[in-house]
Amino acid sequence: MINVVLLGAGNVATHLFKAFTNTEAVTVKQWYNRNLKTIAEYKNKVAITDNLEDLVEADIYILAVSDDAIADLSEKLPFTNRLVVHTSGSVSLYAIDKKHKRGVFYPLQTFSKGASVDFSKVPLCIEAHKVKEDFSILKELAEAIGSQPHKVNSDQRAALHLAAVFVNNFTNQIYRIAHEITESEGAEFDILKPLIQETARKLDDLSPFLAQTGPAKRNDKKTIKKHLNALTNAHHKDVYELLTQSIQKTHSPFVNPKAKPNK
Template identity: 70%
Template sequence: MISVVILGAGNVATHLFHAFYKAENVFVNQWFNRNLKSIDFYKNMVNVTSDLSSLKPADVYIIAVSDDAISKLSSQLPFENQLVVHTSGSVGLYDLDKKNRRGVFYPLQTFSKETSINFKNVPICIETADKKDFKSLKLLAEAIESASFKVNSDQRSSLHLAAVFVNNFTNQLYRIAHEITESTGTEFDILKPLILETANKIQNLSPYSAQTGPAKRNDKKTIKKHLKKLENSPHKAIYEILTASIQKTHGRKKL
């Protein structure tokens, strides 16, 4: 049985709590947040506190707060030589205070409190200063049925950057597509099978091989029609940048 204390009450912290709470080999000994109102709903399921001095013993202390708050919170912990990890993709291992054993338990997934997550589909990127602690975090990932990967801070930073492209930027493109369909009273839902097929395709093909569309074909006539139809200047700029990027990747001449 692995005991954990969760520090923070954001999306990642909340989903980790639910995953750990359901796991047979994990016991959530306590949940800390400076604002108890954020976790008061869970007080019948776990001991909650807003007082760092009252933190209970645990095998792993998981800091799941905003990136800017990780270093300060780790320095305020009232103990030494315990395993303290953060869940960030972009914060370095050594941003954690050196008075404790340091680690990273980064679930590479998008989290929203309103959407349930199956951790079987969430890869956990693990980094530790001590090899023994890596084994502990690997067991913690296995307890929630997640695949785990040993990565260093530089690799994790690259993964986080790549994740912004495949998730955050892609979602913004969905939003632009939603605006385009709305402008003519067209149902955005008609595009959802295409979205799913595009995502499914790269399970078996490289992104390079999966690319289709007017930019790859160098269909200048269609590209000009699209640009003419786009009335929103930022949307037009995005279209031009992405078209140029695809053309460069696939050896096509620009307009």
């Protein structure tokens, strides 16, 4: 049995709490947040507190807080030499105060409070500072909620977080632009959803390089010009041109004669 104290009440903290309480291998002994109202609805399921001095002893203390709060909160914890981890993708392991045994428990996924999360499909990037036993318990914690643990250092995690912004945040903004384009002519955005799903599914079998299709890759100047003329929103046009140039730089022999597939 792994005993956990959870600190923070954002999307990640909320989903982790639900995942932990759904397995007999983990016990959430306490949930801390500086504003008790945020977690008051859970008071019948777990002990809650807004006082750091009241924190109980546990195997792992998980700081599921904003990036800027990690260093300050870890420094304020009223104990030493216990395993304290954060859940950030972009913050170094060393942001945690050195008086603690330090680690990272980063679920690489997008979290929204209104959407359920299947942790069996969430990669968990874990890191521990020197102590082999700390890494083992983080690995065990990840497996307890059905996740696949991955040993990832701080530099690798930062690269993954940056890449995640491209594949998630930026991609979602592209969906928003597509939604605006379809709305402008009264077309149904939902008709595009099978294409969105198939585009993602292809990556199970192909690299992004080999999966690329479309007029930019084919250097279909006639279609590209037609699309640009159809775009009445200047911002949408800028995005179209930038992404077209990026694809051509990667694939077009006219732009990049040495373009090669990424294995």
